[in-house]
Amino acid sequence: MKIPYTKMHGLGNNYIYIDLFHFDMDEKFFPEVARQVSNVNTGIGSDGMIVIHPTDAADVGMRIFNKDGSEGMNCGNGLRCVAKYVVEKGIIEAEHFNIQTRANVVEAVVQSANGIVEEVTINMGAPILQRSLIPMVGTDVENVVAESFAVAERTLEVTAVSMGNPHAIFFVDTIAEAPLHELGPVITDDSRFPDQVNVEFVEVVSSKELNFRVWERGSGITQACGTGACASVVASVLNGKSERGNEVTVHLSGGDLVINWDLDGTVWMTGGAEIVAEGNYFFPD
Numbered sequence: 001m002k003i004p005y006t007k008m009h010g011l012g013n014n015y016i017y018i019d020l021f022h023f024d025m026d027e028k029f030f031p032e033v034a035r036q037v038s039n040v041n042t043g044i045g046s047d048g049m050i051v052i053h054p055t056d057a058a059d060v061g062m063r064i065f066n067k068d069g070s071e072g073m074n075c076g077n078g079l080r081c082v083a084k085y086v087v088e089k090g091i092i093e094a095e096h097f098n099i100q101t102r103a104n105v106v107e108a109v110v111q112s113a114n115g116i117v118e119e120v121t122i123n124m125g126a127p128i129l130q131r132s133l134i135p136m137v138g139t140d141v142e143n144v145v146a147e148s149f150a151v152a153e154r155t156l157e158v159t160a161v162s163m164g165n166p167h168a169i170f171f172v173d174t175i176a177e178a179p180l181h182e183l184g185p186v187i188t189d190d191s192r193f194p195d196q197v198n199v200e201f202v203e204v205v206s207s208k209e210l211n212f213r214v215w216e217r218g219s220g221i222t223q224a225c226g227t228g229a230c231a232s233v234v235a236s237v238l239n240g241k242s243e244r245g246n247e248v249t250v251h252l253s254g255g256d257l258v259i260n261w262d263l264d265g266t267v268w269m270t271g272g273a274e275i276v277a278e279g280n281y282f283f284p285d
């Protein structure tokens with residue numbers, strides 16, 4: 001099967017995008033195609049695959065598959081790339097529209113110049129803080145804020161936030177010393193997270209500036225994680241390190257995102273999105 005694709009990235013978090021407005025593919029192939037195209041040696045090379053599709057629930061729909069073929073619920077960097085793609089390809093002829101993910105329907109606003117989308121703002125909706133909805137097992141305390149978390153002979157403090165997908169955030173003094181390689185793969189599969197978890201280490205530079213590294217569920221270390229950046233700002237507010245209603249700049253490996261958990265409860269994310277390449281993937285039938 002010859003599959004037309006577009007490779008795009010948001011701050012280096014790159015996916016292979018399949019446009020079902022212009023191509024038909026049975027969804028039963030999605031996990032295996034995601035695994036194959038993500039492979040840098042035998043495929044194209046990416047953090048996973050994102051399917052852009054028509055939907056009655058919104059102006060456009062998006063499904064995200066991680067490198068291992070697992071399907072995610074949401075993807076912040078993917079949402080910005082989808083917004084750029086549908087505007088530049090003329091699928092959407094507006095600068096303000098909505099996108100359906102498995103988690104929710106979000107609003108997208110694009111900033112364009114000469115027909116090129118240069119920046120995208122997404123209203124990611126409200127964070128989910130209830131332990132049972134993260135989901136995370138543990139005490140009967142409803143929210144998980146600075147909770148003692150024993151792992152690999154260490155005792156850390158975890159704050160758990162869902163942006164439709166689960167995030168475990170650990171604050172560190174210096175991001176360069178974050179035990180990402182050692183603890184990322186351990187915590188992501190920890191049994192206290194029944195659906196696994198995205199793992200973020202965050203250094204608070206100031207109340208309006210965070211340094212951030214991530215081990216993503218299903219993909220490992222990536223250059224950026226949009227939902228993770230949103231979850232980290234929420235965690236920073238919950239821990240009294242940032243303030244609701246203020247824009248917080250999150251420095252990820254691949255660049256910066258501006259996040260605001262505003263006073264009406266929703267989380268806004270603003271950042272870039274880039275188209276890298278277009279081509280055809282030859283999926284062995």
Ligand SMILES: N[C@H](CCC[C@H](N)C(=O)O)C(=O)O
Pocket residue numbers: 013064066071072073074075076077078165166198216217218219224225226227228
């Ligand atoms: N690995 C994530 C999905 C991708 C999220 C990330 N790339 C983003 O930009 O939000 C999960 O399984 O929940």
